[in-house]
Each structure stands twice: as C-alpha cells, then as structure tokens.
Amino acid sequence: MNAELLNKIGVALYGAHATTGLCEALNVSPRAMRRWLNGANDIPPRIVFELRDIVADKVVTLSG
Numbered sequence: 382m383n384a385e386l387l388n389k390i391g392v393a394l395y396g397a398h399a400t401t402g403l404c405e406a407l408n409v410s411p412r413a414m415r416r417w418l419n420g421a422n423d424i425p426p427r428i429v430f431e432l433r434d435i436v437a438d439k440v441v442t443l444s445g
Contacts, residue, residue: 382429384420390432391418394439406435 388399395402404414407428416422 382424382432384418384424387424387432388418390436394435403432407431 387403391399391403394406400411400414400418403409404411407414409428413422417424417428
C-alpha cells in the first residue's frame with residue numbers, strides 16, 4: 382500500500398476527518414499517520430491488514 386491509496390481509503394471512510402478517523406480506527410498516533418501519508422515512512426503490513434478488515438466491515442454494513 383502507498384500513501385496515495387491510504388489517503389483515498391481514509392477519505393472514503395471518514396471524509397474531511399480522514400486522518401483523525403484513521404488514527405482512531407487503527408490506534409496509531411497522528412504523527413505516525415502523517416509520516417505514512419506524506420511518504421516519509423513505509424506503511425507497516427499490520428496497518429494494511431487492519432485497514433482491509435475495516436473496509437470489509439464497512440462493505441458489510443453498507444450492503445445490509
């Protein structure tokens with residue numbers, strides 16, 4: 382996953398509050414999230430897997 386995709390997913394899930402929403406949902410600091418979003422640090426694999434689960438849960442909620 383890259384920063385652009387992380388940002389797109391965040392906006393799709395949390396709108397204007399994407400960074401805050403992602404931090405809360407993934408239990409990470411705003412500083413870590415900013416570093417991932419600006420490409421300064423790689424996004425850890427655990428974040429990718431957790432985010433996949435969050436998106437899957439949202440799809441189920443929207444489908445039902």
